[in-house]
Amino acid sequence: MKALRDPVVLLAAPAVLYLTLLYALPLGWLLAKSFSGPAGLTLQPYTEFFGDPFNWRVIGNTLGSALWVTVVCLAIGYPAGFALARAGTAMQIAMLVAIILPLSVGVVVKAFAWQIVLRRDGVVSQFLVALGIWDEPQRLLFTEAGLVLGAANIFLPFMILPIYSVVKLIDPRLSEAGATLGATPSYRFVRITFPLTLPGVVSGVAFVFSMSVSMYVIPSLLIGDRFQTLSTLTGRSFLFMRNEQLGSTTAVILLALAIAVVVASSWLARRLGSTE
Structure with missing residues (x-):
């Protein structure tokens, strides 16, 4: 009873x-x-769900799209995190504004904007034609590549910021010390820099993958109903098919995947922290 009267407990009650x-x-x-x-x-409900080959394809779509979005965000966000951490004060402020300001725009607005960008006459198609990669404009809207591009653009800040926060704490003199001992740039990156940035990488991957695996609005607008994921199947079950049991089953499976990612990333982050 004494613990219940603790002011801290009362503050947490709401x-x-x-x-x-x-x-x-x-x-x-x-x-x-x-x-x-x-x-x-x-x-x-679970035996029926896992006994249907279509549902396994849905799970594959969910994990595959989330994995590709995470890979693209990591490939772009890792060097961007370094650039942000090593930039001067004015440039760093400008980059932070450019990264954080888009978070104030709703996901629906961003997805509709990407519908325009990914059309046959959109910016991406025209740019690839100008580079000579395509002979004529092609449509990326309602394709898996378009889904990955749009989702990666929306989730990219959640990869950059954790990596930036870790890189900011790394002493640049460590790499310089390795260079004085004759270590090549690639050796210094593999043995010094990259291990020190792993906690930020793990956090960024966990953020992006957990959000990508449960995205609903983005695949609904950028690829449509022909590419079903667990989140879109959950929405269709509740909103259109009126099948609450199927919707609940897919929602629980999706929740289990998200929890597994968070738990695995937390365990890996603690393990990496204990080895430093």
């Missing part, structure tokens, strides 16, 4: 109540619904 009402109770309802059947608790 947040606990808010999360309980708007998160824990709906989540509990989803879990119960996914395991319920005419005779009570059952695993039949």
Whole structure:
């Protein structure tokens, strides 16, 4: 009883109540619904889901698109994080504004903007034709490549900022010390710089992958219904098919994937931190 009268506990009470009402109770309802059947608790919804080859293709689409988005964000965000950390004060402020300001724009607005960019007469198609990669303009909208490009653009700040926060703490003199001992630039990067940036890389990958695996608006607008993911299948189950059990089952599977990514990244980050 004494602990309940602690002022810190009282300060946390509104947040606990808010999360309980708007998160824990709906989540509990989803879990119960996914395991319920005419005779009570059952695993039949999951056995039926995993017994359908179409659902395995949906899982493959979900994981594949999330993986490609994460790879693209890492390839662009890793050097961008270094550039941001090593830039001068004025340039760093300008880069931070350019990275953070787009976060104030809604995902729906960004997805609609990418619909214009990825059209046959859009900027990307015209640019690739100008480079000589394509002989004539082609449509990237409603393709997997267009989905990856649009999603990577939206989630890129969540890769850059964790890497930047770690690189900012690395002493540049470490690389210089390696150079005085005769280490080549590639050797210094592999043995000194990259291991020190791994916590930021792990955090960025966890952020981007967990958001990519559960994105709903972006694939709905950029690729349509022909490319189903777990999130779009969940939405269709609740909104169109009125199949609450299927929607609950796919939502729980999607939640399990997201939790697995977060737990694995936390374990890896702690392991990397303990070896430093």
